[in-house]
Each structure stands twice: as structure tokens, then as C-alpha cells.
Amino acid sequence: MIYKILAKINKLLLPSFTKQQLDITKAKKWQMALIGWRYYITKRALDS
Secondary structure, three states: OHHHHHHHHHHHHOOOOOOOOOOHHHOOHHHHHHHHHHHHHHHHHHHO
């Protein structure tokens, strides 16, 4: 339940790098951290 709420908050507040067509090989460390965070929360939201 908490992960679904966090996933919705992420979608509203955090930037979408796929819409910006970010090249993952050229991503900065903070961008990689955000990608990892969004992946973690999304995976947990889908599992619950």
C-alpha cells in the first residue's frame, strides 16, 4: 500500500527521463540515483 502511494508521488514530482530521452550511459550520478529509486518503488508497488 505504501509503495503504491510513493509510486504516485514519484510520478507527480520526479522527472521522467524517458520522456526527456536521456541516454543512460551519459546520465549523471544524481540521475542514476533517481532512476534506481523510481525502479525500486515501482517494482515494490507492482509486487504488492
